Amino acid sequence: MRLSLxxxxxxxxxxxxxxxxxxxxxxxSIHKPTPSTHFYxxxxxxxxxxxxxxxxxxxxxxxxxxxxxxxxxxxxVWLSGGTPRQVQQDVRRTMLKAGLQHAVPTxxxxxxxxRDCGQYSAGGAAGTTAYEAWIDGLxxxxxxxxxxxxxxxxxxxxxxxxxxxxxxxxxxxx
Numbered sequence: 220m221r222l223s224l225x226x227x228x229x230x231x232x233x234x235x236x237x238x239x240x241x242x243x244x245x246x247x248s249i250h251k252p253t254p255s256t257h258f259y260x261x262x263x264x265x266x267x268x269x270x271x272x273x274x275x276x277x278x279x280x281x282x283x284x285x286x287x288x289x290x291x292x293x294x295x296v297w298l299s300g301g302t303p304r305q306v307q308q309d310v311r312r313t314m315l316k317a318g319l320q321h322a323v324p325t326x327x328x329x330x331x332x333x334r335d336c337g338q339y340s341a342g343g344a345a346g347t348t349a350y351e352a353w354i355d356g357l358x359x360x361x362x363x364x365x366x367x368x369x370x371x372x373x374x375x376x377x378x379x380x381x382x383x384x385x386x387x388x389x390x391x392x393x
Contacts, residue, residue, distance in 0.1 A: 250365055252323065252367065256323055257320065257321055257322045257323065258293030258322055258323055258324070258325060259293060259296075259313070259316070259317040259320055259322040259323060259324035259325065260291055260292065260293050260294065260320065260322070261294055261296055261313070261316070262316075263290035263291070264290070267286060267289075267290045268290075270286055271283045271286050271287055274286070293322070293325070294325070295325040295326065295327045295369065296313050296324060296325065296326050296327065297327045297329055298310065298326060298327065298328055298329060298330065298357060299329040299330055299342065300330055300342065300343075301353075302353075302356070303352040303353050303355060303356030304356060305356075306330075306353055306356040306357050306360065307356035307357065307359045307360040308360070309360065310326065310356075310357055310359075310360025310361055311360045311362075313326065313360075314360065314361060314362070314364050314366065317364075317366075318364070323365050323366060323367060324366050324367070325366070325367040325368075325369065326357070326361075326366055326367070326368050326369070327368075327369045327372065328354060328357055328368060328369070328370050328371055329343075329371065329372065329373075330342075330343050330344050330350060330353050330354075330371075331343045331344070331350065331371045331373065331374045332344045332345065332346050332347065332349070332350050334373055334374075340373060
């Protein structure tokens with residue numbers, strides 16, 4: 220029941236967004252972050268740590284500090300594939316790490332079927348059923364905790380390549 224409700228909310232939000240003009244503000248979530256909200260800082264990628272080490276070895280402390288500041292700035296965690304179980308585990312792991320920081324993570328769901336029309340960001344779920352299972356895995360990983368979810372940043376811009384907005388509203392399934 221909860222998954223159906225979560226999926227329905229995602230579909231409703233996407234369908235509603237289709238009807239809004241580009242100049243209108245984005246829909247607000249139920250739990251709004253406040254100025255005191257602490258956002259999650261994911262672990263620095265290995266390449267960043269190596270680059271900082273090389274810069275320190277070259278006595279380029281200015282650039283080493285700049286990169287250290289970048290990787291210690293809150294950032295979104297992108298989820299762009301895997302099985303529903305894998306994405307659920309990845310999100311649970313992120314939620315746990317965010318909890319240890321007493322922080323709210325920002326998650327980007329990026330697995331929309333037929334993403335980018337086969338161009339540079341091609342990929343995504345194999346179809347509607349696969350996507351629904353995947354997004355359910357993501358929702359299960361969040362559970363009842365707080366998270367900011369950016370849903371398919373490329374999705375709305377690609378819809379005109381497939382169907383009209385009114386057809387999308389009638390048949391919204393992912």
